[in-house]
Amino acid sequence: MANTQKIPELLAPAGSLEKLKIALSYGADAVYLGGQKYGLRAAADNFTNHELTEAVEFAHSRSKQVYVVLNSFFFDSDFDDLLEFIKFLERIKVDALIVSDLGVVDFIALNSHIPIHLSTQASCLNSESAKFWKDYGVKRLILGREVSIIEAAKIKESTGLEVELFIHGSMCMSYSGNCTISNFTQGRDSNRGGCSHSCRFDYDLTDSNNNKAAFFMSSKDLNGLSLIDDFIKYGIDSIKVEGRMKGPLYAATISKTYKEALNYHQSQKTIDSAKLNYFQNELNKFTHRSYFEGSLDSPAGLESVFDERDHTKNPARVFGTVIDVVDNEFFVIDSLTKVLPNSYIEILKFDEGIIKYKLESLRDLNDQELDSTRPNQLIKVPFIEGVAKNNLVRVVS
Amino acid sequence: MSFSIVIKNETDLDIISKQDVSEVILGINELSRNGQLDLEKFYTLSHKAQSLGFKRVLLFDVLLSESNFKKSIELFQSIDHLSYDFIRVQDLGVFNYLVNNCSGRFQLILETSFHNIYSIKALVQKYRNFLDKVILSYELTKKQVLEYSQYLRKLHIRSELLCFGSILLFYTPRKLLSAQDLKDYALANSKESPHKGYEVIENDHGTFMYHLKDLLIFNELKDLEIDKRIDLSHKNKDELANFFKYIRSGDKSFVELLSKKTTRGYFSVNKTDVLFPKLKNIRISRVDESYLGRVLENKKGHFTALKIEGMKKVQVGESLKFINPEGKIINHTIQQMFDLSLCNINQAVKDDIILIASLKKVTPQSKVYLN
Numbered sequence: 030m031a032n033t034q035k036i037p038e039l040l041a042p043a044g045s046l047e048k049l050k051i052a053l054s055y056g057a058d059a060v061y062l063g064g065q066k067y068g069l070r071a072a073a074d075n076f077t078n079h080e081l082t083e084a085v086e087f088a089h090s091r092s093k094q095v096y097v098v099l100n101s102f103f104f105d106s107d108f109d110d111l112l113e114f115i116k117f118l119e120r121i122k123v124d125a126l127i128v129s130d131l132g133v134v135d136f137i138a139l140n141s142h143i144p145i146h147l148s149t150q151a152s153c154l155n156s157e158s159a160k161f162w163k164d165y166g167v168k169r170l171i172l173g174r175e176v177s178i179i180e181a182a183k184i185k186e187s188t189g190l191e192v193e194l195f196i197h198g199s200m201c202m203s204y205s206g207n208c209t210i211s212n213f214t215q216g217r218d219s220n221r222g223g224c225s226h227s228c229r230f231d232y233d234l235t236d237s238n239n240n241k242a243a244f245f246m247s248s249k250d251l252n253g254l255s256l257i258d259d260f261i262k263y264g265i266d267s268i269k270v271e272g273r274m275k276g277p278l279y280a281a282t283i284s285k286t287y288k289e290a291l292n293y294h295q296s297q298k299t300i301d302s303a304k305l306n307y308f309q310n311e312l313n314k315f316t317h318r319s320y321f322e323g324s325l326d327s328p329a330g331l332e333s334v335f336d337e338r339d340h341t342k343n344p345a346r347v348f349g350t351v352i353d354v355v356d357n358e359f360f361v362i363d364s365l366t367k368v369l370p371n372s373y374i375e376i377l378k379f380d381e382g383i384i385k386y387k388l389e390s391l392r393d394l395n396d397q398e399l400d401s402t403r404p405n406q407l408i409k410v411p412f413i414e415g416v417a418k419n420n421l422v423r424v425v426s
Numbered sequence: 427m428s429f430s431i432v433i434k435n436e437t438d439l440d441i442i443s444k445q446d447v448s449e450v451i452l453g454i455n456e457l458s459r460n461g462q463l464d465l466e467k468f469y470t471l472s473h474k475a476q477s478l479g480f481k482r483v484l485l486f487d488v489l490l491s492e493s494n495f496k497k498s499i500e501l502f503q504s505i506d507h508l509s510y511d512f513i514r515v516q517d518l519g520v521f522n523y524l525v526n527n528c529s530g531r532f533q534l535i536l537e538t539s540f541h542n543i544y545s546i547k548a549l550v551q552k553y554r555n556f557l558d559k560v561i562l563s564y565e566l567t568k569k570q571v572l573e574y575s576q577y578l579r580k581l582h583i584r585s586e587l588l589c590f591g592s593i594l595l596f597y598t599p600r601k602l603l604s605a606q607d608l609k610d611y612a613l614a615n616s617k618e619s620p621h622k623g624y625e626v627i628e629n630d631h632g633t634f635m636y637h638l639k640d641l642l643i644f645n646e647l648k649d650l651e652i653d654k655r656i657d658l659s660h661k662n663k664d665e666l667a668n669f670f671k672y673i674r675s676g677d678k679s680f681v682e683l684l685s686k687k688t689t690r691g692y693f694s695v696n697k698t699d700v701l702f703p704k705l706k707n708i709r710i711s712r713v714d715e716s717y718l719g720r721v722l723e724n725k726k727g728h729f730t731a732l733k734i735e736g737m738k739k740v741q742v743g744e745s746l747k748f749i750n751p752e753g754k755i756i757n758h759t760i761q762q763m764f765d766l767s768l769c770n771i772n773q774a775v776k777d778d779i780i781l782i783a784s785l786k787k788v789t790p791q792s793k794v795y796l797n
Binding site for chain 1: 489491517520521522539540541542545546547548549565593596597600602605608611614618624635637638696697699701706723725731733736766781
């Protein structure tokens with residue numbers, strides 16, 4: 030059994046170039062993203078080829094990695110342009126491709142040297158399945174969300190492959206790749222990027238005796254922060270956060286919090302309860318469903334169902350992004366929401382720490398005083414030492 | 427016409443005993459998702475099926491975690507190998523283990539993924555010597571089924587498609603009915619869509635949900651040289667008997683006797699990705715060529731703020747094209763340009779924020795291109 034003290038790679042979602050820069054700036058070691066085709070998030074912005082080029086340059090200039098998802102289940106026609114796209118990705122030096130379809134794995138292995146990571150869509154759950162995929166050239170396994178940390182370590186040991194586990198985010202209730210509700214009821218193929226999230230719907234359930242209304246297929250959100258010690262102890266190579274469709278505040282907060290937790294563990298060899306509480310509190314500062322630990326420690330049980338509609342109330346909301354700083358004069362926030370004077374804001378620094386500030390007055394770019402901000406408005410704030418361009422700003426109640 | 431039929435009891439065997447059935451599929455509860463047979467019952471049915479001249483398929487279609495793998499394999503190995511002719515598996519790990527450690531011919535379920543010839547070729551080129559049959563996905567169109575089955579036949583591998591039975595929509599290892607204090611079978615009606623009457627079944631392997639309609643493509647498959655599977659394991663015996671009456675008589679009123687409505691699924695055409703372009707506003711999707719940036723704010727009568735994002739630079743005198751989220755195009759030539767300190771500037775580069783004149787119909791998130 031692996032018992033290294035290697036710190037796992039922190040892998041964050043990047044639904045857009047903006048979110049990629051945020052995630053990497055806040056501490057993610059790598060990001061995963063989709064091009065205009067072949068991914069599982071048809072509704073996401075996704076990356077054009079120019080953006081992909083810029084993304085890789087941005088990441089590599091900071092010694093970070095970019096993984097590109099091609100993890101939909103392919104139709105034959107999807108292969109028509111695949112070689113051209115793979116060659117493009119090879120030219121711009123992406124670090125790995127995330128793939129679920131055996132035909133695509135085989136195609137890439139034959140036509141490229143880009144490392145292949147097996148997508149969780151393939152529901153690889155055991156060592157023998159891992160060996161199957163290894164024989165086709167897979168270098169890393171993004172294991173099914175049903176796999177525990179200890180099982181992942183066994184799979185790693187028996188195959189020599191890198192293993193990656195989800196540590197945070199929304200969960201499919203079904204075995205990934207094995208759900209076709211959306212396909213057959215909404216006419217949108219969930220395994221090609223069109224999931225309509227029917228599992229989050231409210232249903233009336235009737236058995237022979239009872240009738241009950243329930244969100245019975247909706248899963249709580251994964252949060253494996255308290256298991257970081259195990260991820261490290263068992264030599265998990267990469268811990269992954271779900272959420273390419275989520276906003277910039279999410280990208281910033283998860284990257285910053287998990288990186289700080291990993292760094293803290295590296296220096297202290299553990300995370301004490303006070304520090305753990307601090308990190309958990311940070312992970313509560315964006316909208317989410319109730320958390321649980323998935324199957325990371327033991328199989329998800331009856332309590333894993335999120336039987337309600339509303340997400341948990343979050344004590345913070347995104348204000349916006351610092352789009353520029355004029356030294357010793359002011360900085361500018363690209364506002365995403367309504368904020369009133371005398372609100373308290375928190376500016377998330379790229380390195381450790383948060384700057385807290387009371388916005389006594391609000392001014393626009395013309396220095397006109399405002400009664401409140403609105404979305405898509407540039408707000409001037411007096412200069413604060415330590416604030417940097419692209420910092421995320423949140424409003425706390 | 428050659429049928430493979432899931433059998434759950436001796437009555438089923440009696441019904442099919444004189445029909446054109448080539449093989450029966452037997453599911454043991456520990457190894458099969460919806461297997462209803464204990465070992466004793468399995469041996470009894472296997473023996474009887476053999477005496478009726480049917481080939482027997484042992485169904486081993488559960489997905490296995492690392493922790494459950496060894497136990498399930500041990501159970502499988504304890505089964506008398508003379509009690510079945512083929513082993514049908516879905517978990518690629520189980521398949522990999524069995525081809526390397528057991529003798530026998532395998533039937534591999536490719537109903538998840540494997541929607542292209544490349545994946546099927548990649549698989550069979552390596553494992554053809556072990557494969558008796560592959561079970562194709564019922565998400566394939568007729569054209570695909572024809573092409574793939576022809577390819578497989580040349581390699582002496584049979585292919586099969588579900589022609590009548592339940593469409594599995596969802597498979598989780600979690601116990602979703604127990605979580606609601608319900609029994610192991612329930613009907614689910616969506617409160618947010620018109621879909622009423624999903625069958626939900628829970629057992630030791632987890633929870634399964636089935637489509638409101640059963641797949642029925644018997645007539646469409648008549649002329650194809652593939653095996654046709656009938657899986658009525660959740661139905662009463664009449665449904666199986668009625669089906670064979672229908673085959674003999676061709677009386678289409680049989681459909682009215684069924685417990686569920688039927689569908690042909692995607693056999694005629696699969697358009698499950700045509701809606702994707704409508705999932706986002708393509709008007710404000712970035713087009714690389716000539717891309718300059720996006721509009722952050724337009725303060726009426728004062729300024730339009732742009733963020734330069736593309737690889738290009740921009741200077742005073744250049745002509746810009748704005749595309750707003752409604753798709754309207756606004757052209758503008760820059761007369762003056764300011765930075766955030768409101769200082770006049772002549773040129774700006776990537777990552778700069780610039781202010782130009784306030785423009786009508788230009789809204790935040792409009793994309794900006796160099797003309």
